[in-house]
Amino acid sequence: MPRYDAPIRDMQFIFHDVLALQNYSNLEGFSDATPDIVDQILETGGKFASEVLFPLNKVGDAQGCKRAEDASVKTPDGFPDAYKQFVENGWPLLSKTPEMGGQGLPNALSIAISEMMSSANMAFAMYPGLTSGAYEALMAGGSDEQKQKYGPKMATGEWAGTMNLTEPQCGTDLGLIKTKAVPQEDGSYKITGQKIWISGGEQDLTDNIVHLVLARIEGAPEGIKGISLFVVPKYMVKEDGSLGERNALSCGGLEEKMGIHGNATCVMNYDGATGWLVGDEHKGMRTMFVMMNEARLGVGLQGLAQAEVAYQNAADFARERLQSRALTGPAAPDKPADPIIVHPDVRRLLMDTKSFVEGGRLFTYWTALHGDLLHKSPDEKMKEKAGDYMALMTPVVKAFLTDRGLKACNDALQLHGGTGFTREQGVEQFVRDVRIALIYEGTNGIQALDLVGRKLAANGGRAVFTFFAEMDDFIGQHEGNEEMKPFVEGLSQAKAELQDATTWLMQNGMSNFNNAGAASTDYLHLFGLTALGFMWAKMAEAALEKRGDDPFYDDKLVTGRYYMSRILPETAAHLAKLKTGAEPLMALEADRF
């Protein structure tokens, strides 16, 4: 039977040994994140994920969500009860601000809990994930009144939040939005239009749903500069905080999808629904980006999380499935055949994912820590760097971890052979569920364009040059250290290639934007591979320092060396491809495809 066990030991290694949260105790909230508290949170969160959420994962896939004739939506059996426990246990409050009733712990820690929930049940975890994004957007862009009205209930998870961007004619290009907002005398707006692919647009988990909706105020400028953001609750909220009448919005249908069946993907109809402007007129995208950045880190995490659970089950299968003999002679002569984990090519499937997941985990948590530093550090220089890194790394976390996460899930399925293709076994669900993560919150191609078109160029390339300098420093510090050699050498090589690619982009991408577009995905992967190389070098440093009787640290070094020798060499192909420029891509006429 499939299982999920939270990788607590690995998370502890990251928090205690690599990121060393304890060293930030001068920052708000960090002083409460003592190693003991961190361990306790990880243990409890892992237990909840394994025991409550994971058993509902297959149920959710098999049952899906159902829309009744009255347009209400029923989530799969067990989801409402699990959600109730989730709220009662206070999980959503972990890193929320104390002003809204939160515990104010570092977001980096909250990310670990999100990872567990996403591994255990991605479709379930999306409900609170989107609530959290909507909450952050309201905190960033909402008025004090709006924050007070919706904030505390969204912080606890008693109310949910959604993001309403997409319409049939516009996904990536939000300038094409048609949903209308008509100003009313009381300062509110009447919202009319249809939104599609709204995750959790309707459900039976929460008393209220706070929709954030992009719409165009009558007479607004064309395109993206005429888009405003509105808060549109399912039920009106009275002065005293109690729920009033039902708003004029409803779920018009559920999308049938490849995966994440447990999450209700809704067509949402707004029929003159009452909404209130969030932030300034025509500046809706600014606030929406707050929400999207938060969400993008979360989506990258989904790629990682599904890879982790797929890996665990593949490793179990590889140890248990008896089939054929080791190439070097029987390893279990007393059994009818050897466990397939004796085969190098089976181990390749496992080691590819193990080295990806552990490197990707640090990359995500490290990026999230920069988010904490951005908000909480008193040091202006540190804040600047943290903001730069958050901006630079977010598209890489989103796209690289989901592209690789899909590969990892497919590899886990592959390791299972025919069994993996059956619904019963369960691993094929991970492949179907994770697939959406390459698409939503901006397709991976859009992430790559964001990276090369916006993030690299910002402030004259300050962010990426800081990153190069940090890697150079690290390399300088460890040169000559024999045990660090494979890490330092691999990182130096990859970093040189990334720098080469960056220079190429700066020289060729500005003169012909198509060169930047043609290079974007290869550049993003070159970046991701290098960043994980840096993460592995940092982990090796920590493991060498801590190494003692605990074989955990030796395993880390083995896994890290695998990454450096068997994954990192992929950088060269990306460099060669991107340097071809746009011509090979643009040469064919559109009608000749």
Next chain:
Amino acid sequence: MPRYDAPIRDMQFIFHDVLALQNYSNLEGFSDATPDIVDQILETGGKFASEVLFPLNKVGDAQGCKRAEDASVKTPDGFPDAYKQFVENGWPLLSKTPEMGGQGLPNALSIAISEMMSSANMAFAMYPGLTSGAYEALMAGGSDEQKQKYGPKMATGEWAGTMNLTEPQCGTDLGLIKTKAVPQEDGSYKITGQKIWISGGEQDLTDNIVHLVLARIEGAPEGIKGISLFVVPKYMVKEDGSLGERNALSCGGLEEKMGIHGNATCVMNYDGATGWLVGDEHKGMRTMFVMMNEARLGVGLQGLAQAEVAYQNAADFARERLQSRALTGPAAPDKPADPIIVHPDVRRLLMDTKSFVEGGRLFTYWTALHGDLLHKSPDEKMKEKAGDYMALMTPVVKAFLTDRGLKACNDALQLHGGTGFTREQGVEQFVRDVRIALIYEGTNGIQALDLVGRKLAANGGRAVFTFFAEMDDFIGQHEGNEEMKPFVEGLSQAKAELQDATTWLMQNGMSNFNNAGAASTDYLHLFGLTALGFMWAKMAEAALEKRGDDPFYDDKLVTGRYYMSRILPETAAHLAKLKTGAEPLMALEADRF
């Protein structure tokens, strides 16, 4: 709405310009394959695939197969009628031997029709695909009586065939088979046991099903050397060819799967069923390999075929979907946005697949042509080479084309954005359907082991050295030709790397078999990339020769140059990875994964 149009022009290019079937008119059956006849067959086959099979593809996915209480199995609506047309039109007879009523045309041509059917409806095409494999096995290993009894009806497709290998405890390792065969006085055997994952094990398409079943005769040696092959018909066949009583076998259940829902994947129970030995006692694997080789080419073709249909729909979407503006300024200023095909990164998704599919198509047809030459050439030297190539290329066709085929289907889904994740659109079905092709008929990992462990070493490496020499000859012929330069240079580089890897394997794989295992998948991909590089070089040669007013040939050259500059550079990473040897893979203890 999704569509499938058979790529007839590309197939004509391969048959007329590259393989030049007309030059083999001295061989049996080839003289009937004049360009006119070939064109006519392609046209008619394409029409059948697009108009009859493709519309049933979604129906099959949505309905799946149903098993009734009496253990009969109902295929999706429309399948029986389409199958009837398929038989009546004589498609299965195309390349079957005239002795069995076939037309005796080259198998290479038959492969093109199989590709069309697999593109249009993979689940449907599997029924005749397996029949064809079973037929070939009977032709290769059966007695004259068995051939006469089953051959003609299987050749027409009136009766189906299946292969029964897998049991719950054995997939790859057929030595673990437990199904028993007990000899009877009349020379028949009573077969008892359970087989799983039997494609088309039961269905409502044909009057009879001829099961080929691997089983162990009582008292047989342990392991693979005690496995015999039996023919076990669903209905007994009387002396006069009419059907007699029902055999003691039945479908015990249908597997719920990730994809190919229209194909019935059966648990087959043999309860003392009557069967007859095919070939010699304990030598069943030899004949089964005939069947598997045939089947493996067909599976590689499925990877290609699903990539083709996914590509066609992605190209349509890219031309039609209006979203954002070209990076270099509006391309369709009169429209609200530009079609997304203006974007280099969207074109990357298309060009990757276009260059893969066209190269892979020639690779498959060229390999199939060697199969024809093996059987029909009067020239002993040619026969030897053809046999060598068939053996060497088959695992590469199977694994490389399905690995890449999955990537292509995923890329097509990705290009569709959120739409691609919906069931309604249809592209996600291609991803789910093609997924099995990486697994069945020997997982891709097993193909890689077959390549490095068996095929490379056979006859002192004769096959691979012949292949190297053929590429060297080609390179020598075209050196100095300016227009061939990108092809000659790319091929030279890739071929040198493949040769380097081959030498490394010969030096390191024999002393430690785990080195061969650890290198196997990277070696196979390096091989596949190089082989497609060679195919592209051959296509460039033909296109340059034929180039005139038809833009088809210019497009070929553009697509070929794309392959050489943006795909082929991946070889270097495979070489670097495989040269690390087994240590990085074997270092971790099994319980530390």
